[in-house]
Amino acid sequence: MIEYILCFILFCIGLYCVLRKRNIIKIVIGLGIVEYAVNLFFVLIGFRMHGRAPILAKDQTISNMVDPLPQALVLTSIVIGLAVTALIVAIAIRLYEKYGTFDITKIRRLRG
Amino acid sequence: MKNKKEVGMTLIVKTITRLTVGLILLYGIYIVLHGHVSPGGGFAGGVIIALSFIHLMLAFGKEAALKKLSQAASSILESLGALMFLSIALLGFLGGYFFFNFFLHKGTPFALFSAGIIPLCNIAISLKVGAGLFAIFAVLILFKSR
Amino acid sequence: MILPFFVIIPLGAAFLISLFGKKIKNFGDLLANLGTLSLLVFSLYSISKVFTNKILVYKVGGWMPPLGISMVLDGLSSFMLVTVNLVSFLVTIYSISYMEKYTDKYRFYTLFMLMLTGMNGIIITGDLFNLFVFLEIASIASYALVAFGTEAEELEASFKYAVMGSVASSFVLLGIALLYSYTSTLNMADISQVLSGRPAGMMVNFVAVLFLAGFGLKAALVPFHAWLPDAHPAAPAPISAMLSGVLIKVLGVYAIMRIFFNLIGINTVILAMLMFLGAVSMLMGVILALAQWDFKRLLAYHSISQIGYVILGIGLGTPLGILGGLFHLFNHSIFKSLLFLNSGAVDYSLGTRDLQKMGGLREKMPVTANTSLIASMSIAGIPPFNGFFSKLIIIFACIQANRFGYAFCAIAASILTLASFMKVQKYAFFGKLNPKWQNIKEVPWPMKLSMIALGVICVISALLIMPLFKPFLQSAANVLLLGNGYKDMVFGALK
Numbered sequence: 031m032i033e034y035i036l037c038f039i040l041f042c043i044g045l046y047c048v049l050r051k052r053n054i055i056k057i058v059i060g061l062g063i064v065e066y067a068v069n070l071f072f073v074l075i076g077f078r079m080h081g082r083a084p085i086l087a088k089d090q091t092i093s094n095m096v097d098p099l100p101q102a103l104v105l106t107s108i109v110i111g112l113a114v115t116a117l118i119v120a121i122a123i124r125l126y127e128k129y130g131t132f133d134i135t136k137i138r139r140l141r142g
Numbered sequence: 143m144k145n146k147k148e149v150g151m152t153l154i155v156k157t158i159t160r161l162t163v164g165l166i167l168l169y170g171i172y173i174v175l176h177g178h179v180s181p182g183g184g185f186a187g188g189v190i191i192a193l194s195f196i197h198l199m200l201a202f203g204k205e206a207a208l209k210k211l212s213q214a215a216s217s218i219l220e221s222l223g224a225l226m227f228l229s230i231a232l233l234g235f236l237g238g239y240f241f242f243n244f245f246l247h248k249g250t251p252f253a254l255f256s257a258g259i260i261p262l263c264n265i266a267i268s269l270k271v272g273a274g275l276f277a278i279f280a281v282l283i284l285f286k287s288r
Numbered sequence: 289m290i291l292p293f294f295v296i297i298p299l300g301a302a303f304l305i306s307l308f309g310k311k312i313k314n315f316g317d318l319l320a321n322l323g324t325l326s327l328l329v330f331s332l333y334s335i336s337k338v339f340t341n342k343i344l345v346y347k348v349g350g351w352m353p354p355l356g357i358s359m360v361l362d363g364l365s366s367f368m369l370v371t372v373n374l375v376s377f378l379v380t381i382y383s384i385s386y387m388e389k390y391t392d393k394y395r396f397y398t399l400f401m402l403m404l405t406g407m408n409g410i411i412i413t414g415d416l417f418n419l420f421v422f423l424e425i426a427s428i429a430s431y432a433l434v435a436f437g438t439e440a441e442e443l444e445a446s447f448k449y450a451v452m453g454s455v456a457s458s459f460v461l462l463g464i465a466l467l468y469s470y471t472s473t474l475n476m477a478d479i480s481q482v483l484s485g486r487p488a489g490m491m492v493n494f495v496a497v498l499f500l501a502g503f504g505l506k507a508a509l510v511p512f513h514a515w516l517p518d519a520h521p522a523a524p525a526p527i528s529a530m531l532s533g534v535l536i537k538v539l540g541v542y543a544i545m546r547i548f549f550n551l552i553g554i555n556t557v558i559l560a561m562l563m564f565l566g567a568v569s570m571l572m573g574v575i576l577a578l579a580q581w582d583f584k585r586l587l588a589y590h591s592i593s594q595i596g597y598v599i600l601g602i603g604l605g606t607p608l609g610i611l612g613g614l615f616h617l618f619n620h621s622i623f624k625s626l627l628f629l630n631s632g633a634v635d636y637s638l639g640t641r642d643l644q645k646m647g648g649l650r651e652k653m654p655v656t657a658n659t660s661l662i663a664s665m666s667i668a669g670i671p672p673f674n675g676f677f678s679k680l681i682i683i684f685a686c687i688q689a690n691r692f693g694y695a696f697c698a699i700a701a702s703i704l705t706l707a708s709f710m711k712v713q714k715y716a717f718f719g720k721l722n723p724k725w726q727n728i729k730e731v732p733w734p735m736k737l738s739m740i741a742l743g744v745i746c747v748i749s750a751l752l753i754m755p756l757f758k759p760f761l762q763s764a765a766n767v768l769l770l771g772n773g774y775k776d777m778v779f780g781a782l783k
Contacts, residue, residue, distance in 0.1 A: 241349035
């Protein structure tokens with residue numbers, strides 16, 4: 031149980047980082063923490079006590095494997111996270127070119 | 143000693159890179175081709191292939207790497223990878239379903255030439271991921287230097 | 289058999305355009321228009337398929353659904369597909385000439401088709417994780433499209449949208465993870481079957497809250513609406529029309545409907561929450577819109593308000609309320625995209641979006657002025673147009689369910705909407721022509737064509753409530769009324 035709670039704490043740390051930090055690079059890092067907390071949680075779901083890696087080998091019977099499906103799903107969600115992070119970093123670099131600052135409180139041309 | 147303008151890192155790094163970069167590329171290709179019989183697959187192999195080019199770029203500067211694989215070429219390869227994946231999926235209609243595993247159906251375990259379309263899909267994915275990751279890295283580098 | 293093509297066509301078109309679009313001139317225009325036209329034809333064909341078969345289930349790769357991925361076409365999916373593909377076809381016609389002023393037009397079409405892939409995929413899929421993947425495809429393409437102009441404001445709006453959207457996606461993924469740990473399956477029908485066999489515990493309620501936050505942010509319901517008024521005006525006009533017209537509905541409202549009604553199973557607490565959120569966004573959106581002078585920003589605030597109507601109608605949970613909510617969803621996607629295209633046409637000719645600088649555009653741009661008059665009257669609920677009938681049904685449904693407070697809110701929001709659009713008409717199209725705009729011309733024909741087509745649909749879609757066409761709406765509403773019966777339909781179709 032403790033590992034799930036730690037996972038949620040990690041999620042909340044990432045959320046805090048997104049909401050509270052002013053530097054946009056730190057916000058991107060916070061998003062990464064949120065994503066990885068969810069991924070970690072997904073992998074933990076498939077865990078079983080004394081299980082072994084879900085790889086078929088020649089001299090082993092199929093028994094007591096960990097659930098392989100969450101691992102496949104996590105791989106997909108890592109790819110998605112990669113795409114989002116790359117896009118946001120590219121936008122952040124462009125923002126720095128335009129405004130000359132990474133401070134989110136100074137990037138406020140939109141109002142209303 | 144420095145008679146021409148130095149690009150990239152020091153001689154030690156360059157020598158080591160020259161020795162290892164081919165091995166990294168080869169290892170990436172190995173991971174892709176054995177994706178259906180052992181851990182690995184298109185995404186992991188594609189990332190390793192992209193890392194070999196990024197390695198080259200870090201050690202020798204961006205011109206040397208972009209000469210090997212230009213940004214336009216990598217974006218074309220990326221589109222080709224996606225289209226190849228889609229056309230493999232479309233060929234599944236030969237067996238009646240989208241994404242149907244239509245040839246060498248139900249291969250034997252542990253044999254390299256088995257598992258039908260899955261190795262082909264892995265190759266397409268690795269093309270897409272490798273070229274895409276390299277293109278992302280190159281674009282971010284070019285931003286900085288402007 | 290036709291089901292996978294809703295994903296194949298836009299995906300193939302996207303990568304073909306990115307491959308050849310730079311070399312061959314006009315290739316992007318041609319392929320994008322052909323692609324969306326064929327999607328429209330397929331989605332109209334899907335209506336007749338739904339009438340004969342009730343429900344169609346497609347096994348991807350020939351695997352049986354609880355193991356493999358399935359695609360499901362029922363009344364609701366078919367209804368949403370018609371909405372999305374109708375709007376996207378008219379928007380691609382519009383962008384032939386509108387997007388001339390941007391460089392790299394083929395990149396625009398690539399991202400546009402990827403966004404369409406994501407939206408069609410969300411509607412057609414029968415698998416929860418697959419829904420998440422398509423949701424991310426559509427969201428990432430829309431983040432990039434908002435920043436397409438790469439000006440300072442657009443980048444700022446896109447950054448805000450991307451950060452909030454990613455957090456929302458993380459909530460959705462966490463919800464899916466918890467649901468998977470509880471039911472150990474990802475197929476929607478199978479999840480519904482497992483959940484109905486067990487007593488509802490705290491876990492399901494927590495998952496419901498996560499999904500409400502995640503999809504509510506995508507739908508821009510009021511506590512989560514902060515990104516919308518920045519992101520929608522910043523995008524190019526065709527993309528604003530797509531984002532406001534269909535994206536928030538597919539990513540937000542459709543996902544909420546499908547998951548809460550058919551998967552988790554609806555209860556009174558969730559319904560009350562949806563109704564409250566709907567009523568609050570309805571009023572907040574329209575009050576914030578009254579003070580705006582930027583044409584597109586005003587329209588963006590109205591999107592929040594109109595989404596509130598849809599959510600209120602669906603949250604009532606009665607047959608009439610759901611029917612009205614779905615009808616308003618269709619109507620809103622038509623008239624809001626028309627209004628955004630109008631604002632784009634004004635921007636194209638004048639180069640400004642400030643209402644105070646306009647005036648008297650009626651004599652110079654008659655097509656734009658008349659179509660925007662039709663759309664304004666539709667959104668404000670003036671009798672012969674479609675917006676009137678859907679709002680009337682929602683208000684009747686409120687009264688029928690003894691929710692007089694919500695009925696009053698709906699009427700008040702409608703009156704405020706009328707006031708706000710009278711302001712738009714007065715300052716932009718009526719009045720005296722500003723001498724600065726003596727030399728402006730009406731927009732090119734592709735833009736006129738798509739605006740006139742949307743204006744005509746605004747008028748004739750009021751007929752959808754007539755007995756002849758009503759089965760189209762009713763079959764969509766029936767899927768939601770079925771509730772947990774969805775799983776029996778899906779498993780019945782598999783046998």
